[in-house]
Amino acid sequence: MKAITLTDSQDPTSLALAETPTPELRDGEVLVKVHAAGVNRGDLLQAKGHYPPPPGASEIIGLECSGVIEDPGTTDRDRGEKVACLLAGGGYADYVAVPEGQLLPIPEGYSFTEAASIVEVACTVWSNLGMLAGLKEGQTVLIHGGAGGIGTFAIQLCKQLGANVAVTAGTSEKLETCRELGADILINYREQDFSEELKGRCDVILDIMGAKYLRQNLRSLAEDGQLIIIGLQGGVKTEINLGALLPRRLSVRGxxxxxxxxxxxxxxxxSTAEHVWPLLADARISHHIHTVLPLSEAAQAHALLGSGEVTGKIVLEVDA
Incomplete structure (x- = not known):
């Protein structure tokens, strides 16, 4: 099969199609013929050597895809079944081995390309804001990077949960996108200090920045507030006064x-299929695709995502 590989381990931009062995199935896995794969910041980090796959997972980049089951292996799934897949790796390829528990149906009315754009974001947002934080109607949530892949999905899901949604973004155009998706409070982080705007008001914060925003995030939290850190784009180390957490019973979760x-x-x-997929099927939440490129242009996709100019998701079409 063909897959995207690094041709130079010292150059994260050296992504090119190459012949690689087709995955061998383990017990409980299916072989999926990939039609489309989503592009995520974790993919960029892996190409740079900073986000290796878990032990035993494919070394090929790609955290989500959609396609058709080619070989059901030892499972009871059907050959030819259309599926969306959450992956530990392997999506940038013709074929990928997927544990049965990580298969989702294609949302009603969605193409393969559209389905590949929402698996990772849907599972990330729901697992953190729905399953972990238990976001409730009437609460205020702050979403950093509101115009990105995670952000554009999180805004919509949070509005469906009845939350009041604040976002940060770096341009008026991106903030306008957030407003159109339902965001209530728009903060340009280049011009405003979000902790001044939201001091003591946020019940939950979904953070992609890490160290850079930690103090401001804690200042923004309400009593019993939860800071959930899912990314470290702003660094990994900083100092805080732990005394700021105790009186307001704040939680920091990574x-x-x-x-x-x-x-x-x-x-x-x-849980995502149960709680989120119905919202996709009846268009209460929609995908937000920035652009679609062929798999052979994975390097260009990474460069575009890394530029900060993307609103929503980039998708690679494997059979384009």
């Missing part, structure tokens, strides 16, 4: 989806 066990991912997928 999570990642990729490192979960197969059983843990299966539970996330099951």
């Amino acid at each position: 999570t990642t989806l990729r490192a979960r066990s197969v059983e843990g991912k299966a539970e996330v997928v099951r």
Whole structure:
């Protein structure tokens, strides 16, 4: 099969199609013929050598895809079944082996390309804001990077949960996109201090920045507020006054989806299918695709995502 590989381990932009062995199935896995694969920041980090796959997972980049079951292996699935897949790796390829518990149906009315754009974001947002934080109607949630792949999905889901949604973004155009998706409070982080705007008001914060925003995030939290850190784009180390947490009973929680066990991912997928997929089927939540490129242009896709100019998701079409 063909897959995207790094031709130079010292150059994260050296992504090119190459012949690689077709995955061998383990017990409980199916072989999926990939039609489309979503592009995520974790993919960029892996190409740079900073986000290796879990032990035993494919070394090929790609955390989500959609396609057709080619070989059901030892499972009871059907050959030819259309599926969307949450992956620990392997999506940038013709074929990928997927544990059965990480398969989702294609949302009603969605193409393969559209389905590949929402698996990772849907599972990430729901597992953190729905399953972990238990976001409730009437609460205020702050979403950093509101115009990105995670953000554009999170805004819509949070509005469906009845939350008041604040977002940060770096341009008026991106903030306008957030407003159109339902965001209530728009903050340009280049011009405004979000902690001044939201001091003591946020019940939940979904953070992709890490160290850079930690103090401001804590200042923004309401009593019993939860800070959920899912990314470290702003660094990994900083100092805080722990005394700021105790009087307001604040929680700081760090999570990642990729490192979960197969059983843990299966539970996330099951819950996402139950609670989020119906919202996609009747268009209460929609995908937000920035652009679509052929798999052979994975390097260009990574460069575009890394530029900061993307609103929503980039998708690679494998059979374009």
